Amino acid sequence: MTTATSRHSGRGISPVFLGIVAVMAVTGWAVWTEFSASTGLAVFLFVTSAWVVSLCLHEYAHARTALHSGDISIGTKGYLTLNPLAYTHALLSIVLPVLFVIMGGIGLPGGAVFIERNRIHGRWKHSLISAAGPLTNVLFAVACTAPFWLDALDGVPPVFQYALGFLALLQVSAAILNFLPVPGLDGYGVIEPWLSYKIRRQVEPFAPFGLIAVFGLLWIPEVNGLFFDAVDAILRGLGVETGFPGCGLDYYRFWQGTPEACPA
Template sequence: MATTASAKERQGISPLFLAFVAITLVSGWAVWSRSLAANAGFAVFLFVVAGWVVSLCLHEYAHARTALHSGDLSVEAKGYLRLNPLAYSHALLSIVLPVVFVIMGGIGLPGGAVFIERHRIQGRWRHSLISAAGPLVNLVCAVGLLLPLGLGWLSSSPIEFQAAMAFLGFLQVTATLLNLLPVPGLDGYGVIEPWLSHKLRRQVEPFAPFGLLAVFGLLWVPEINRVFFDVIYGLMRDLGAPPELASFGGSLFRFWQ
């Protein structure tokens, strides 16, 4: 009985994750119905932050689920498959810092990956797929949020709701692009790392903890910043979502300003 209960507990969805899903749905309804018309910005803030946490959990879950099917059975015992944001080996990097950067700078900062026991996994393609799984989730989220706007499915909805969807979609696009950069410490490097020589991997390994900081620092360079956001806005336009709508969503999100 105890073993069965323990197994169910390991496999069940985390109540904390379900709470964030509920906050996303309720705050999204509040924006849609304008039930908080006097403070629409706060409802947009809750919708975006909770929705962003949900996507971060799904991002890390995708890494863990792919690793499980690739041979790392330890991810289940670690609780990674429950979508619990507190279960990740780098909760600060995976959840807290990305949320802080969304609040401070309005950019989808990629988080730290779950701890995968790579020695259990055979085959370079499997290692690459594990690293790619997370950013692919962000890409799916971006398409799911922005494509309905581009197709006009939400044209009759309040502009505040469209703006909130666009801003959350904008964050997903930035997270996808940043995560896929072939920089040590990011998922993009994890995709190509199995195909590099052992010597080169050993040389690059000490720089992995600083890769994300280096990318963030480079984004402060005006020329690089301009190119980066030109790409982001171009991808949004390809999906039919005007970047101006995301900017309006960002201004609603920062309701305290």
Template sequence: MTFARAQRQRSEDRRISPVFWVLLAVLGTSSWAVWTGFGENARFGVFLFVVSGWVVSLSLHEYAHARTALHGGDLTVGARGYLTLNPFKYTNALLSVILPVVFVILGGIGLPGGAVFIERHRISGRWKHSLISAAGPLVNLTLAVALLAPIGAGLLDNAPSAFVVAMAFLALLQITATVLNLIPVPGFDGYGIIEPWLSLKARRAVEPFAPFGMLAVFALLWQTSVGDWFWRLAYNVMELFHVSPELAAIGYHAFRFWEN
């Protein structure tokens, strides 16, 4: 392969996918529709705004993992399409996009999406491995702050209420995604953060249970008082920014446009 061809291939590996541009277009259009009240069903606009915003955040989350891995030494992430921001490139379309959206619809919770496959043996240094895992949740946290700050600061006091509650609900999804991802259980980024610091014996002891980590966490959230603690923590984060959790609840109701 010639140098010019290699450079061209590298550029293509990092070119933003048309899929992501379409997502941004839907997000922008639905934002305008909700703000202006365009259309007969304003709640459908809220639905499109939240879903497109959520999928955009999933793409940015996984891109952060991949970009950090690239700088850490794994040059294969580009060839896998992880730097294009195409959500369908992240391991599995069902796990990356469809299931997270279904969880938003059913329970108003930000389920961690797909995952990028990183060749960890190419990366040296425990701090690098931890940072790669932490990069995704940091994106969700940043987005949560970006959504909550203008509401809490009163910058949107004169904005249409539908737009404000849609932002509040999308912010809540970012908060729940951050909290879930930081749980130190296999299947979540939180475990990836601490795993490099565990002994080989500890990692081997956890390995047989790794496939069931995410299932166990969601069982606890839905079947025990852990769920109450989880939501209380998420609401407390909103209140730190002087945003009432009730706004997110109203946003969730508006999001479910098919209900009365």
């Protein structure tokens, strides 16, 4: 009876998440129709809400995979409701990634759902749990760029194309960063089950600082340039023209005024 309760409780979709989706839908419509007097503000709200939705889905993917891998405690923690306020570190999972989008236009990996790994047996399961989150970002990037690689842009307003391009950039950058084999990131979680106990013990103290180290490296101009060259190459491969994500970022920063180099 306890097991059934643990497996099936806390699965209804949170009103908080539904509210964020509603904001995304309404502001996306405002960008498409140029309904808002401030197109930049509409882009800001659309991209931010869509980014938060992707973060919620990222964490949900971790939680759902963990549930099916053996951690039946997941349901009682509220992770399956898609409520961002239920995460172990709401600040790390939602607030910081949004702030870094505003400040640097980069998809910083989100934080954390607490998974009871001792309930899960099998290295492949542990690796899949870690990979599930960034794979969600990959799928989100594919969805955002679908109008580009399907050559279905006829009738799509330019500003909406810019917004999709910038949102795709966030998803691609988040996927790349998350898949880095750095302690504290999902990429390390993928390979960790295959490492020796000795190596895992040696690396464990550095896990809290992995994300900080990666972010610090991105402040180095040469590293930053190489990173965004890789992101741009992937986006071009998905049909997104060079300059579209940058125009999306320019509109996103509506407080700087309407970008003259990016026609509406």
